[in-house]
Amino acid sequence: MVTFTIPQEIERFIEFTEKSDFEKKILDCGAGGSKPKIAVFSERGYEAHGVEISDTQIERAQKYAEENNLDYKIVKADMRKLPFEDESFSFVYSYHSIMHITKAGTIKAIKEMLRVLRKGGLLYINFQSTDSTGLKWGNDIGDNEMLDFSEVDKHGFDDTFHSFYNNDEPDELFKNLLLLHKGISSFEYKHNDEKCQSVTIDYILQKK
Numbered sequence: 001m002v003t004f005t006i007p008q009e010i011e012r013f014i015e016f017t018e019k020s021d022f023e024k025k026i027l028d029c030g031a032g033g034s035k036p037k038i039a040v041f042s043e044r045g046y047e048a049h050g051v052e053i054s055d056t057q058i059e060r061a062q063k064y065a066e067e068n069n070l071d072y073k074i075v076k077a078d079m080r081k082l083p084f085e086d087e088s089f090s091f092v093y094s095y096h097s098i099m100h101i102t103k104a105g106t107i108k109a110i111k112e113m114l115r116v117l118r119k120g121g122l123l124y125i126n127f128q129s130t131d132s133t134g135l136k137w138g139n140d141i142g143d144n145e146m147l148d149f150s151e152v153d154k155h156g157f158d159d160t161f162h163s164f165y166n167n168d169e170p171d172e173l174f175k176n177l178l179l180l181h182k183g184i185s186s187f188e189y190k191h192n193d194e195k196c197q198s199v200t201i202d203y204i205l206q207k208k
Contacts, residue, residue, distance in 0.1 A: 022090035030097020032057025
């Protein structure tokens with residue numbers, strides 16, 4: 001069974017996927033970590049697949065599956081070049097992951113997600129808002145994109161990249177999709193003993 005608190009945004013996406021008549025086949029873009037959200041779908045009977053670029057994060061997710069008797073498949077791959085056939089998934093999502101690539105890379109990733117998503121399928125993505133505390137950290141490389149060296153090797157990398165969006169900025173990326181839900185979510189956490197707030201812009205969309 002899943003042992004971590006399920007984010008409200010994931011529960012909301014499940015409410016939409018459960019109303020669909022499509023087969024329960026889902027892809028998680030950024031599926032690694034010690035609390036892998038892909039586990040939530042696996043537990044609920046979905047054929048759950050994931051891609052993750054960090055070996056460390058893949059190992060953590062696989063360990064979680066073994067410890068909790070869950071069945072999901074994660075392959076090492078970049079969400080900007082997905083190793084799957086066209087229209088091979090009913091549902092695709094990226095939770096707190098696409099924010100770790102550049103805005104140019106985000107455009108490529110979304111195109112790939114839509115390529116592997118079947119017509120009528122559902123897509124969930126969230127973006128880091130410029131209202132987040134983390135905007136002030138790291139080296140500014142332009143257009144609200146930051147390199148943060150304060151948590152070296154936390155996720156298996158020498159640095160952590162963050163891209164931040166104004167609250168209506170991602171709308172342009174989804175002009176050809178049907179918007180089912182848009183909302184703002186937030187939670188508090190500690191970063192180097194500092195109280196911080198993460199604010200995300202959440203989208204649930206349908207491919208026409």
